[in-house]
Amino acid sequence: MTFPYADSEPPAPERMDSADGWLYGDVTATTTEPLTAADRCDRCGAQAYVRVVLPVGELLFCAHHAREHAPKFAELATHVHDETDRLLEEHGAGAMR
Template sequence: MTTTALATSPLKATDRCDSCGAQAYIRVVLNEGELLFCGHHGRRHEAKLRPIAVEWHDETDRLQPQPTPVTD
């Protein structure tokens, strides 16, 4: 079983989606193990997996461009 400390660690560029192989931004921890998903597949499977997930770690906010501070 995956420990909570490991499950909440940030996802790395080497973590890949179990469905398509793209970079993973969502980690779903289940009693039986964990699944990694890109944002697209995470959203696709969320309705089925969220009710049985022990933890849902979502870093899809990293996909949004960060505003550039305005300097004068």
């Protein structure tokens, strides 16, 4: 996936693609290996849909815990790989409540 802006800077709000996910306003997106059913949330063990890359490692989160912890990891993350849009595809609109 290519982005119309530098990898080191987030896009201007008017240039953000809504398909990028809910989190891309604060950190830079990057392409990484897709998350699978084997990837589990580091907080609760549910299926992970968000990978947060930190300067010293990475964390995996389910959508719920990604939203809960986003304010803190957005300050620290070097990259965020967000696949929460898959929830709608896989489980329908009720999964995002």
